[in-house]
Amino acid sequence: MNQLALRVAAIRYEAQRIHTFELRLPEGGELPPFDAGAHVNVHLGNGLARSYSLTNAPSQRDCYVIGVNLDRKSRGGSAYMHDKVRVGDMLTVSPPANNFPLMENAPHSVLIAGGIGITPLRSMVYRLEELNRSWELIYCFRQRHHAAFVEELEALGRSKGRRTRFYFDGDAGGRRFELHGAFDNQPENTHFYCCGPTSMLSAFETAAKGIEPARIHVEHFAGRQASDETATQGGFKVRLAASGRVLDVAPGQSILDVVLGTGVRVSYSCKEGICGSCETRVIDGTPEHLDLVLSERQQQANDRMMICCSRSKSAELVLDL
Ligand code: FES
Structure with a gap:
């Protein structure tokens, strides 16, 4: 499918170092549809391209919203988005693709986010609410002032009677979430989702051993490195x-x-x-x-x-x- 030329319609400050970018067609109208968990590739003017999860509800057809966490130690994609991209700029964006689909008919979904990994899970929360499906959210971040969407998700969970838990282990008195606890006492056929840093995903996959693989879903932000055992060390x-x-x-x-x-x-x-x-x-x-x-x-x-x-x-x- 052809690339999309989208205008940056709004940039919002969501937390310290996290901005959301709202992307729309310059002439308005509906964008290609997406499912919760989808991402788009944003081609940046400096030759870089980066994948970002869509964080808005799939029913919102006239815009894509991505969340970008500024990481000065990364290869420059987030710094470009924060430092250079302004409201009104045009960006070339791939149509949505989804490597992290939501099982919409699951009786219950447990969504576990680490840091900026909240972005696809927020879209899932909105989709599950639209379907009136049961869900709970576990959201871990080092410090509360770095975490986006906390008040919004807390309020949504409270108003709908859903369980939301927040862990800020870098704050004074903060607690760390023990991943194995996510799998205890859950209804039959619960699906589990995790998006966050590699260390968290590894811990999640280890803790999920014994659960049917079809009910375990992870989204990675960075590719694996070639193992030392590769048969092609000599090229x-x-x-x-x-x-x-x-x-x-x-x-x-x-x-x-x-x-x-x-x-x-x-x-x-x-x-x-x-x-x-x-x-x-x-x-x-x-x-x-x-x-x-x-x-x-x-x-x-x-x-x-x-x-x-x-x-x-x-x-x-x-x-x-
Ligand atoms: S360029 Fe993205 S998977 Fe290869």
Whole structure:
């Protein structure tokens, strides 16, 4: 689907270092629909592209709202959004995609957010309310003044009789949430969602061992790193099926960068294995999947791969390029 040219209609201060950006069509009207948990890739004017979860209700059809946490130590996407983007600016945005879908018919949903990981879960909260489905929210942040949407979510939970719990372990007297407690005494067929930093997701997945995998849902913000055991420490070859050209991918290089270096046009956005833009069909060879887009079953099929981050277990890969 074509990229969207959207105007920044509003920027709101939500908490210290967190702004939301409201994006609309310049001429007004409805945007392509999205489901709770979806994200968009925002192409920044400086050549960067970043994935951001949509945090508004899917029923709000005339705007996308993204939340951006300023991290000066990151690669510059959030600093660009905070420092350079102003109301009225135009941004190129991909249509929504969803790697973190909400199971709308679950009898109960437990949503666990760490930091800015609240953004997709806030959209889920609104969707579950629209469906009148049971939910509860656990929201962890270091300090309350850094946490967005707290009053709003607290008030919504109170007015609808939903359970909301907030943990600010960096505040004086603050408490830390023990993840294993989220799974105790829940109704049958409860679905569990977690979005936050990698350490939290690992702890969540460990605590969720024993729960049916189909009821466990996580959203990563950063791609995995190639493991040291990769079979391709010495590099590998990639054959482009269309031209028969064979390329060398050296250790530390990505397939995507090598392919782009030859002038072949390939779609890409996040370069972190989280957006799905660079998905490429594998004709021969065995990829080493390092993305966070494909499900375990899709990865086992070995018939496609994200070439921005994944590598090769075989000496050569033949790609449909
Ligand atoms: S560019 Fe986003 S998954 Fe590859």
